[in-house]
């Protein structure tokens with residue numbers, strides 16, 4: 001995990017498909033990847049756009065990002081030069097009283113293969129890092145669209161869809177960061193984006209959304225090729241700029257990044273006065289196989305009755321492994337309740353999701 005500040009010109013953030021230019025040392029064939037563009041609106045405050053692009057060459061990626069920025073912000077103009085300083089103006093991270101960060105979803109125009117669960121799963125992954133205080137909260141379905149399409153921020157962090165032309169490459173997703181602490185994500189529902197040349201098979205939108213949500217949380221790319229070189233963990237990260245197929249779980253470098261930005265050392269300030277915080281809705285999604293997640297505090301039987309795919313839960317407590325196994329007799333269950341804030345190993349037989357209301 002690194003923070004990349006370009007010396008001059010635009011910061012590039014290109015998602016490169018397999019078969020495209022390979023990452024490597026700086027040189028003629030190197031991939032410039034951090035595509036961050038500041039756009040001044042004709043009405044409203046400037047906005048920082050971070051693009052994820054699939055394009056045959058870095059030059060094409062820059063071309064398609066700039067053209068898309070012009071399409072998205074009619075009448076806007078792209079700031080030239082001094083991007084390092086401009087980026088610094090947006091170099092904010094979420095304040096303690098903004099966490100958990102609510103993110104709403106507008107499914108209008110989404111490909112049929114993508115539902116709210118794709119967003120919820122990404123929110124959950126970034127919210128389940130045991131050593132980080134960072135968390136998202138699913139804000140439900142909204143009619144608002146990403147503010148990139150509007151004259152300015154609307155006060156809601158939104159994931160929405162819009163067609164963006166694919167020529168000579170495709171913008172897959174663009175995250176916009178407002179100085180007023182609003183971040184929106186726009187995904188490209190042009191069918192060509194999901195089958196872009198160089199991507200073997202069909203694009204996995206869960207992977208794209210998980211990556212973009214890392215930007216929403218405040219992370220840059222793991223590895224600034226061509227300014228690298230990259231370490232093995234940086235190459236393996238979800239926040240690596242290169243799309244390499246399905247990648248639905250955070251890797252150690254991603255976890256190190258979110259922990260560095262939001263360590264546990266600064267817990268949210270307690271609410272003023274004696275009134276307790278309102279209950280929060282916590283969405284939980286289990287994938288087939290092993291999941292390592294923070295769950296809301298509740299009895300395991302209650303959780304298992306809602307999460308139908310949960311087969312077993314394990315935790316290392318008081319010096320020993322304790323387990324709950326579906327169908328086992330009560331005498332054999334050494335784990336009966338989930339402690340809020342602790343992570344558990346959960347084995348699922350299939351995919352299932354549920355929403356819990358838990359008092360923090």
Ligand SMILES: [Zn+2]
Pocket residue numbers: 013051052211215221241
């Ligand atoms: Zn990115």
